[in-house]
Amino acid sequence: MVRSGGVLFRKYGNFIDNVRLYVKGGTGGMGLPRLGGQGGTGGDVWLMAKNGVTLKNIKDKFPNKRFIGGTGGNSSVHSLKGQPGTDCQVSVPPGIAIVTGDGVKVGELDKEGEKIRVARGGLGGSFSTDFLPSKGQKRIIHLDMKLISDVGIVGFPNAGKSSLLSKISHAKPQIAEYAFTTLKPELGKIVYSDYKQISVADLPGLIEGAHFNKGMGHKFLKHIERTKHLLFVVDVMGFQLSYKTPYRSAFETIQLLTMELQLYNKELLGKPALLAVNKMDLPNADQKFQQLVKQIENPAESLKLLPDDMIPDRPIEFKYILPVSAATGQGLDNLKSCIRKSIDEQADIELRELTQERLQSLQTESSQTVKRNLKKSLPRADH
Template sequence: MVWVTRVLLRKYGRFMDDLRIYVKGGTGGMGHPRLGGEGGHGGDVWLVAQEKLTLRRLKSQFPKKRFVAGVGTNSRIFALKGAKGKDCEVNVPSGISVVADDGKLLGELNKPGDRLLVARGGIGGSLVTNFLPTKGQSFSIHLDLKLIADVGLVGFPNAGKSSLLASISHATPQIADYAFTTISPELGTVMYADHKQITVADLPGLIEGAHMNKGRGHKFLKHVERTKQLLFVVDVFGFQLSPKTPFRTAFETILLLTKELELYKEELRDKSALLAVNKMDLPNAQKNFNELMEQLQSPQDHMHSLPKEMIPVDTVRFKEIIPVSALTGEGTEDLITCLRKVLDEDAEKNIKQLAALHLSEM
């Protein structure tokens, strides 16, 4: 028997995943024309990844969102070589992508201690510059946070993702019987008897067209990139966003979710994935589940009547398919066990691949 303790890891009530800041390197110091002295270079601006920090806290601490490095020291008679201006270090959360206003990726800070130079200081005045200093670089940049979790819940609105997270982790997301209850990521943790912990992220629900940034498309999909494993959550009875949108069966829902991930970034379809089929406590659920299993065993035989735009290039091969009821808890212990099993298998596989790569390079 697997003994599991579920606790809340973090609740993102007022979650912020993008912050625009202004950074400016320091101006260089003046040179000394008569004695040929060189002014000091201006200070640089660095981003430094730090644990237990959020973008909201960063904004609260620095409401002007301006970070400017120190000015280089002028050349003087008693110090012909001016000192470099003081660097400005900006502490930011781990899991940050740094993006320029034009969309160019400047770099990433994935773990605590990672550093990224974002604005160089100006050059000190010297003979080359006619002893006049230059200004430092200045930019407006976006700090784009992507959640880092072991498992990311993937599903359309009202699939029961929030209820499932609450059931397996004792997190307390807002839950209601209507779509788009989750508008901000919710992160919970599952702790096993051997003290191993895995984090599970419930992300805002997708809609068709998310890859084109409809709804909260890109805000959702960017977080999926930073999860080790995907857990698809579908309603065994299918899904309909509104009376004006088509009804989708559970099988069609899976195809659409796969298509959205694929269109956003092809490599997402290669992530390790499990499937939780929810609402198994309702009447006739088993019949629908059996039909879904038959469709998943030979998906090509059931796609001929579907529009081309719904069909992914390659269907997801789920490592485990678990029928569950987030309401009653049915199947959730099996789900918890499967999440751990697949994560451990993937970790072991990665270790073997790295060992093989190391041997091939010797």
């Protein structure tokens, strides 16, 4: 962690919200000229939404990311109509948009069980085609997580999330002095002096056990998957949901929030994240903030005091740690500036990765072309 201009910086990982696939329908089967037989059609490539699947699963399980339908059966004396090729079905997460390599939207999959054909198999050979089959459709497609916002605000109830959103954007969320004011995502836009806009979502407040579907549970956690960046908002004085529940310090609050994300989907911990420590206008807030910063920088001693079920496998890597007050406006301009920096820096990273991927793809294609041409130019051995 490094400090610059009163703001704390930390490195962060990448959350996979886009995967590039090569899809190709199967080639049709050969027809049988002397008996007028027709070859079978090639298999199609389908995408089907399935809960529990992530884009990272697809990337890890299928490193070459190529999906091809089966070849149609040839027509024969015993079967004049060839058997159709086997369809290729790929399980994908719900909540994705499918876009072609040139930016044309193919469709969306929002609920488990929904499916869409992304490559059609070729027709089998028949009389009209001189009994020669056609090749299947082939193309590059991108699977994109459908985003509800650029930034998702994460925090326990009454951390001041709605107040913060109302101060940094044009949103007018419901605000009250009781938990669960926000029952559905409230969307706002931060508008900068150069007219750039960044969308921010105030998401329903988590409680301990949300991964078990307590409180807003999975409805909340599902929304987090649809944001590019996370903005953790914690009360500098700590949090207590009710007199029946234990008091949690700001440091404990961060660990509990991180655990809820981890237990729902570990990939969420790789999203770019910022931390806004709210209510800095309260008495002794500066002292509490400095204590929190020390705990984040050197968490070992503080973590020893926590039970195992409150300690995540790895901490969230906050890029910025910012003291703010939604009530007085303290630190809000700096917060908006850091949100902009984080968004721009991540966009630069993604652009470099995409450029590198395209260069590697072009180099591979070029190498394969050279090998094919060299093979054709070599003299054939006489038998």
